[in-house]
Amino acid sequence: MSDDRWTEIGPETLVRGDIEAREDIVILGRVEGDVTSTHTVTIEEGGVAQAHVRASRVVIAGVLLGQAEASERIEITPTGRVLGTLATPRLILEDGGAVQGDVVMDGSRLPAAQVPSGPVQGRTSASRGTATSGAASTRRATTATPAPRPGREPARPATLRTASPSRTAAPVRPARPVVTAPGPEPIAADDSED
Amino acid sequence: MAETTIGARTRIEGLVSGGDVLRVHGEVSGNIQMDGVVIIEAEGRVRAEVHADEVSVLGSVDGFLVGRKKVEIQPDGRLVGDVRTARILISDGAVFRGRVDMDVEEG
Numbered sequence: 001m002s003d004d005r006w007t008e009i010g011p012e013t014l015v016r017g018d019i020e021a022r023e024d025i026v027i028l029g030r031v032e033g034d035v036t037s038t039h040t041v042t043i044e045e046g047g048v049a050q051a052h053v054r055a056s057r058v059v060i061a062g063v064l065l066g067q068a069e070a071s072e073r074i075e076i077t078p079t080g081r082v083l084g085t086l087a088t089p090r091l092i093l094e095d096g097g098a099v100q101g102d103v104v105m106d107g108s109r110l111p112a113a114q115v116p117s118g119p120v121q122g123r124t125s126a127s128r129g130t131a132t133s134g135a136a137s138t139r140r141a142t143t144a145t146p147a148p149r150p151g152r153e154p155a156r157p158a159t160l161r162t163a164s165p166s167r168t169a170a171p172v173r174p175a176r177p178v179v180t181a182p183g184p185e186p187i188a189a190d191d192s193e194d
Numbered sequence: 195m196a197e198t199t200i201g202a203r204t205r206i207e208g209l210v211s212g213g214d215v216l217r218v219h220g221e222v223s224g225n226i227q228m229d230g231v232v233i234i235e236a237e238g239r240v241r242a243e244v245h246a247d248e249v250s251v252l253g254s255v256d257g258f259l260v261g262r263k264k265v266e267i268q269p270d271g272r273l274v275g276d277v278r279t280a281r282i283l284i285s286d287g288a289v290f291r292g293r294v295d296m297d298v299e300e301g
Contacts, residue, residue, distance in 0.1 A: 005201060005202070006199070006201045007199060007200050007201040007204040007220070008197070008198060008199045008201075009198050010196040010197050010198035010199075010213045010214075010215075011196050011213075012196040012212045012213040012214070012229075013196065013198040013210065013211065013212045013213040013216070014209070014210075014211050014212050015206060015208060015209065015210050015211075016208050016209040016211075017206060017207045017208010017209055017210075017224055018206065018207045018208060019204060019205070019206050020204065020205045020206075020207075021201060021203055021204035021205070021220075022203035022204075023201045023202070023203040023204060024201075025201075025204070029196075029198070029212070029213070033208060
């Protein structure tokens with residue numbers, strides 16, 4: 001009852017504003033605003049979130065109007081209703097659950113305009129999104145490319161070849177920051193508090 | 195009873211309203227408007243205007259409390275701010291700084 005290990009918005013309660021948690025959030029009432037958790041956000045049956053939800057896992061048994069971004073997965077139960085955008089690497093949509101809107105599952109985040117992130121991060125996630133599909137299509141392209149037609153030697157390499165060594169030979173490329181996957185690092189530092 | 199709990203690792207900025215019981219183990223800043231009881235638990239921190247029938251402070255509050263029936267500041271509770279209520283209890287050990295308005299009829 002008075003458990004302090006998660007946050008529960010009761011069925012008659014409205015929260016208008018931002019909720020930020022390093023624990024689970026359960027919504028039985030109504031929430032309007034940003035909801036962020038390093039753990040799981042659950043919108044229970046009867047609960048309504050008019051919100052931008054960001055969490056490791058998002059479970060929707062109630063109603064979501066807005067966006068949900070999960071770093072692990074989003075589950076929509078048979079009673080769940082979504083009007084908006086879902087971004088997640090894994091999506092479980094049970095029979096009866098309803099979604100009206102975009103689903104993004106390619107590893108990229110929602111468009112930068114909706115996420116408060118700097119341009120660097122925006123570019124990172126964009127390149128990350130295309131990285132997988134791009135690599136795959138490149139490989140397909142190389143294997144699928146037929147050998148050059150024997151009768152017709154392409155004339156292009158001459159100029160390109162001469163140009164390319166000098167370009168690569170001028171190596172004073174600034175040390176590029178290592179752009180690793182921008183996984184949302186949970187604020188887990190204080191987990192040792194208790 | 196419709197109960198809302200703000201966990202110890204949760205922070206809310208904005209309005210929390212409606213329901214019988216609100217327990218705050220974490221942080222709330224903004225505005226709290228409950229029908230029933232607000233309990234600011236020992237580790238809870240509130241910077242808000244709080245309206246409820248009863249308000250019980252075991253943790254720390256900066257703000258303005260309106261307890262339509264009662265306000266209690268428990269032994270380790272800390273309240274900085276004004277209080278308007280019908281009844282107020284301040285336990286030994288509690289810290290309080292502010293004005294009390296008990297709607298006492300003058301005359």
